Amino acid sequence: MHRYWSEHTRKLLLTLAGLAWEKIPPLYLTTGLPVAVWSAQRDEHVRRALVGEHRFTLNGVERVLEVRGVFTMMEGAGALAQLGTDEAIPQAVADGGGESFDLFYAIGQEPVIARCDGKHGIGVERIGELTAAEVARKYNRALTPAEIRARLRAYARTEQPPVIYANRRPISLNGELRAADDAVGSAVATFISQTWASGNTGAVAAEVAQLYLIGGIAYFPEVRAHVQRLVGKVAVSERPADENAIGYCAVGQSLADADWAELS
């Protein structure tokens, strides 16, 4: 859990900043923590780890990054700020990333913590693991991480992946990928139905005015189908993996200088 305020996270930030700018401007950082991780105390941990002046060398060039303030919110909250409304109506975001799935629920933009939850082990990586396990069982062949990534990407975008072989024969993994997509979709639907049950009616998220499916998982057709069968209408944007980041940016821009002064 501490990885969100670890040296590793700091290095990721420095690398991104170093690649984005030759001379890095002072940064005011807004980011998300998983639903299961966020607390005021952990928000402070992240701030303490990142605020300040960082001197580093990237690609042989000495650089300086000054982080002037850090603001965190729950993952999903960024997307809701971007896609949702500020009217006091129930809105929800189902956010599936690489390794975890977050359910964020709010009235307007005010989080309803009792209806927010996160689960580790449901995500795009799980689809890859299930596919690799099936390939190992069926073809007695291990998939490399790069092969898994290429196949997941091609499947999610309905593109043709590079050919791979098992015992000198080319193999197509569309069946295995669809089955893994379906299995993770089923786990997602179970998680949503447990978290957002609407009383004892059997309905799920019935009172929610708008429900958004975001994150890398939203590219997977069987996951989308499972969520749609469960809750009916669900909105999937054109770039679901970017919505949180775009929302964080908008929230950061809306903060006043006085707010940032308290976040330094």
Added chain:
Amino acid sequence: MGRSKTEAEVLRPEVRLLKDHAATRRLLREARERDVSLAQHIHDLLVAREAAMGGQEYNRLLWVPSEQPTPQEDRLVDAPAPQARGASAAAAAWLKRRSSG
């Protein structure tokens, strides 16, 4: 025999650059790509600096053969402010939650 007029009016400063420094490596690479000596390249950069201060186009002056001038449409501009209806309300909600601990 006295010095020629040209020699009398020219300064020849000695410049010491750290060999293993990114800026030096960049200068050497640029000089190589322009097919001029390092000293000539530094001289040209200083002339270009004076020209830039005199109002010549910065982008043209910094051109080196390996890097094409940036097309107009690719130039960096400030990102447009996102049109997020919930951004201010979200900021207020999370500021409040943070302070209520």
